[in-house]
Amino acid sequence: MIHLFKNNGYNIVLDVNSSSVHVVDDVVYDVLGEMKEDDADKYREEELHRIASIVSGKYPSEELTNEDFREIFDDIRELEENGTLFTDEQYLVADDCGSCSGEDESGCESQGGPKSMEKMVIDFKKRQTVVKALCLHIAHACNLKCEYCFAGEGEYHGDRALMSLEVGKKALDFLVANSGNRHNLEVDFFGGEPLLNFDVVKELVKYGRELEKTHDKHFRFTLTTNGVLIDDDVIAFANKEMDNVVLSVDGRKSIHDKMRPFRDGSGSYDKIIDKFKKVADSRNQERYYVRGTFTHYNTDFVKDVLSLADEGFKQISVEPVVADPAEPYAITEDDIPVICEGYDELAREMLAREKEGKGFTFFHYMIDLTGGPCVYKRLSGCGSGTEYLAVTPWGDLYPCHQFVGEEQFCLGNVNEGIKNTELVDKFKLCNVYAKPECRDCFAKFFCSGGCAANAYHSHGDINQPYEIGCKLQRKRVECALMLQAARADIEE
Amino acid sequence: MKRIKTLTTKNLKDTVKKGGCGECQTSVGQTCENA
Numbered sequence: 001m002i003h004l005f006k007n008n009g010y011n012i013v014l015d016v017n018s019s020s021v022h023v024v025d026d027v028v029y030d031v032l033g034e035m036k037e038d039d040a041d042k043y044r045e046e047e048l049h050r051i052a053s054i055v056s057g058k059y060p061s062e063e064l065t066n067e068d069f070r071e072i073f074d075d076i077r078e079l080e081e082n083g084t085l086f087t088d089e090q091y092l093v094a095d096d097c098g099s100c101s102g103e104d105e106s107g108c109e110s111q112g113g114p115k116s117m118e119k120m121v122i123d124f125k126k127r128q129t130v131v132k133a134l135c136l137h138i139a140h141a142c143n144l145k146c147e148y149c150f151a152g153e154g155e156y157h158g159d160r161a162l163m164s165l166e167v168g169k170k171a172l173d174f175l176v177a178n179s180g181n182r183h184n185l186e187v188d189f190f191g192g193e194p195l196l197n198f199d200v201v202k203e204l205v206k207y208g209r210e211l212e213k214t215h216d217k218h219f220r221f222t223l224t225t226n227g228v229l230i231d232d233d234v235i236a237f238a239n240k241e242m243d244n245v246v247l248s249v250d251g252r253k254s255i256h257d258k259m260r261p262f263r264d265g266s267g268s269y270d271k272i273i274d275k276f277k278k279v280a281d282s283r284n285q286e287r288y289y290v291r292g293t294f295t296h297y298n299t300d301f302v303k304d305v306l307s308l309a310d311e312g313f314k315q316i317s318v319e320p321v322v323a324d325p326a327e328p329y330a331i332t333e334d335d336i337p338v339i340c341e342g343y344d345e346l347a348r349e350m351l352a353r354e355k356e357g358k359g360f361t362f363f364h365y366m367i368d369l370t371g372g373p374c375v376y377k378r379l380s381g382c383g384s385g386t387e388y389l390a391v392t393p394w395g396d397l398y399p400c401h402q403f404v405g406e407e408q409f410c411l412g413n414v415n416e417g418i419k420n421t422e423l424v425d426k427f428k429l430c431n432v433y434a435k436p437e438c439r440d441c442f443a444k445f446f447c448s449g450g451c452a453a454n455a456y457h458s459h460g461d462i463n464q465p466y467e468i469g470c471k472l473q474r475k476r477v478e479c480a481l482m483l484q485a486a487r488a489d490i491e492e
Numbered sequence: 493m494k495r496i497k498t499l500t501t502k503n504l505k506d507t508v509k510k511g512g513c514g515e516c517q518t519s520v521g522q523t524c525e526n527a
Contacts (some may be wrong), residue, residue, distance in 0.1 A: 019504040023497045075496055083503055091508070133518040184515045220517065369500045373519075374511020378504070381519070388518050445504065448519075488499055 003442030007482035016442050020084035023485045030055045031072055037086050043077050091375055124429050129386040130180035135401045137392050138163045139192035143228050144268055146260045148321045148329055154192035156405035161393040162197040168204040170414040171391045176215050186220045190401055195229035205241045227272030235282055247276045250292035251304020285314040292318040295329035302342045309360045317363030320472055322454050331468055340475045347479040351486050365480040381448030385427025399427055402453030434463050443477045
């Protein structure tokens with residue numbers, strides 16, 4: 001399966017199953033567009049003549065001969081023989097995609113039909129999962145009143161609460177006890193606003209460092225904050241202990257203040273922006289993100305990204321809101337073309353700034369083409385509900401922070417562990433192949449089937465992808481690949 | 493001029509045997525700890 005697309009003057013070919021990326025000239029691009037991928041005899045002479053007659057007419061000045069097309073065919077065939085073009089699906093396991101009972105193999109649609117049934121490498125049902133990351137809801141309380149907050153002013157549609165040190169310690173104990181032989185563990189301090197409970201954050205980090213020594217583990221701690229309570233003590237602590245700090249700011253002051261006011265309605269931008277600059281500089285512009293949300297109100301979000309870049313930030317993420325479609329700020333289908341144009345514009349602007357030595361990182365354009373994760377990771381995604389869990393201030397366990405507050409998704413608690421194993425099994429089977437919509441999508445190994453919470457909140461089903469998110473994700477993958485092509489050009 | 497330039501150096505299929513250690517950071521498009 002290949003995906004052909006043009007972006008910013010580049011002709012790009014993505015071989016989906018090998019994740020190989022090729023940049024080709026116009027002639028090869030058109031030849032590939034004419035080739036029949038499933039034709040076992042696609043390189044035969046008759047086919048060469050058919051394609052040559054179509055493509056050569058488009059480039060009269062090149063005076064292309066059959067010999068030229070034969071060379072192109074040979075080059076393409078070489079890529080196929082090397083396993084980097086027209087590669088087959090090879091990552092399937094019979095019966096275990098999770099979308100059916102598995103009693104009738106011939107009828108299993110979501111695994112690609114009978115041809116694929118013979119190729120099996122990953123068994124989602126039987127795979128052993130361990131917990132390796134916790135999102136600690138250190139505070140179900142917030143000093144802001146953001147309009148789009150999925151957590152309902154930080155309280156997750158429940159009571160205001162701060163996590164006690166006792167519950168926090170039990171959460172870390174639970175993580176260590178359920179992490180098997182995993183060495184690297186992660187703990188996110190999240191909310192609400194975690195700095196409303198900063199003393200407990202500090203004590204839990206101290207406790208985690210003790211557990212590292214006694215259990216041969218390594219904790220990566222992260223902190224997500226709205227910045228209001230940041231001071232020099234917080235910065236010093238974060239720089240010593242936090243692998244990553246996420247700083248919430250939406251971009252332009254007018255946009256930020258509209259969506260992220262204090263409870264009295266006043267804007268918060270002026271209170272936080274200089275603190276964020278101080279944090280970013282104190283971390284040498286690394287190991288942090290300024291993270292914003294854009295909505296239907298600012299589909300010209302590129303201005304917000306560039307506003308943050310102009311303020312001196314180098315690690316930037318500005319992301320589309322995921323909201324109930326009834327909300328006035330929700331992204332609509334009509335917004336998609338404008339947003340996609342914005343993504344193109346952003347990619348071009350990033351290249352221009354890189355050439356001037358003023359480059360910055362955009363979270364959604366980060367793709368590692370030389371390393372990157374293994375296929376197991378790409379198929380199973382974030383691990384919500386299995387490897388990654390959220391913990392409420394009371395110690396209840398949920399599949400991730402976006403499910404907190406929805407009682408039917410409570411998996412157990414830190415005292416008794418996982419009680420709802422049936423639900424865990426459902427998340428264990430939540431993978432690319434459990435989603436028919438993902439099967440023919442070129443981006444499936446870059447998004448891993450999308451976000452389970454977004455799927456649930458848009459369709460009531462964790463295996464039914466959120467279409468608007470899919471369309472934007474596909475555009476971002478194309479832009480990210482174009483950036484890689486352009487950078488390779490510059491290096492040459 | 494070369495008509496085709498390949499940007500990738502690794503093949504996802506090769507990770508079937510080598511991958512799955514689980515030590516990577518929670519996310520996808522991530523540096524493999526094992527590598």
